[in-house]
Amino acid sequence: MELLIFYPIAGLCVALALGVILNTSxxxxxxxxxxxxxxLAGIFVLQQAHFIAVLQVIIYAGAIMVLFMFVIxxxxxxxxxxxDWVSRDKNLYITILTSALAIGILYKIVDVTxxxxxxxxxxxxxxxxxxATVGESLxxxxxxxxxxxxxxxxxxxxxxVVLAKPKLD
Amino acid sequence: MxxxxxxxxxxxxxxxxxxxxxxxxxxxxxxxxVVFMSIEIMLNAVNIxxxxxxxxxxxSNGQIFSFMVMCVAAAEVSVGLAIIIALHRNKxxxxxxxxxxxxx
Numbered sequence: 001m002e003l004l005i006f007y008p009i010a011g012l013c014v015a016l017a018l019g020v021i022l023n024t025s026x027x028x029x030x031x032x033x034x035x036x037x038x039x040l041a042g043i044f045v046l047q048q049a050h051f052i053a054v055l056q057v058i059i060y061a062g063a064i065m066v067l068f069m070f071v072i073x074x075x076x077x078x079x080x081x082x083x084d085w086v087s088r089d090k091n092l093y094i095t096i097l098t099s100a101l102a103i104g105i106l107y108k109i110v111d112v113t114x115x116x117x118x119x120x121x122x123x124x125x126x127x128x129x130x131x132a133t134v135g136e137s138l139x140x141x142x143x144x145x146x147x148x149x150x151x152x153x154x155x156x157x158x159x160x161v162v163l164a165k166p167k168l169d
Numbered sequence: 170m171x172x173x174x175x176x177x178x179x180x181x182x183x184x185x186x187x188x189x190x191x192x193x194x195x196x197x198x199x200x201x202x203v204v205f206m207s208i209e210i211m212l213n214a215v216n217i218x219x220x221x222x223x224x225x226x227x228x229s230n231g232q233i234f235s236f237m238v239m240c241v242a243a244a245e246v247s248v249g250l251a252i253i254i255a256l257h258r259n260k261x262x263x264x265x266x267x268x269x270x271x272x273x
Contacts, residue, residue: 006175010183017187017210021194026202033206040213043183046175047224052216052232059239064209064246071250072202075257106185113181124227137229138236145233149240156244163251166258 006046013039026072030065037061049129180221187214201253201263205246212242 016039019032037060044053127133138146187210194207216235223231256268 002175003173003179006179010179013183014186014190017190020206020210021190021198021203023203026200029203029206033209036210037213040217043180043217044220047180047220049220049223049232049235052220052235055236055239056216059243060209060213064243067246067250068202068206071253074254075202075263106189109185110182113178124224128224128227129229129232134229134232134236138233141230142233145237149237152244153240156247160247160251163248163255 002046006043009039009042009046013043027069030068030072033068034061034065037065047129048124051129051131051134177221177225180224181218184214184218184221187211187217199265201256201265204265205249205253209242209246212238 013036016032016036020029020036023029023032037056041053041056041061044050044056191207191209191211191214194210195204198204198207216238219231219235219238223229253263257263260267
């Protein structure tokens, strides 16, 4: 039954991710990305990580995408789409070499993944993925990373304000 | 055919596919905004596999890590979009190839 839910959501996510990179208009890309993030929230619910699913909707599909749309509207992007896909100078040998390397690594990863017997997940307690469980872990084992993250966000906020200001006094 | 829970490999495959789509977007597109969105796709793809292992092993460490990934993504987007606005003020374009002053 879970697979019956998983496959449509996964297909939708992949299709929307392709939509992000194939769309010619940035607004269309952003819309596809919002859809993909909502689909991923569904995947997280399927994995019983409810807290992360809620965060995904609030932070990614909400805050981050609003910021994206804001900047797209602010910059008023109406450039020709043709210039976006222009092919650049390439070194053929380096292209082939790096592609072969990337394909080899990906093949090996997929190979190892399917070789392992990973079909029987652990028995999950009812409390898995709830706010209480994640919060307890966050405030006991991971207090220092949590505080560092708050500093990071503060630094990012100040940095964004300084960067976006027209002129420093 | 559709019985039982979703195997771990399915989640990892979905994660890998989304990550590759993100890489292709970064490499192929030249629009700054779309490149940024592709990076977001890659970050999200990593979150899937983190939580998949969590779900498989009954831990909560992976959820904390994906929480941190979201924090970093928020910071990265706010600073990155500020940089894009600052760049746009100097040169009214969003084509990455035209910003080549720091290139050797």
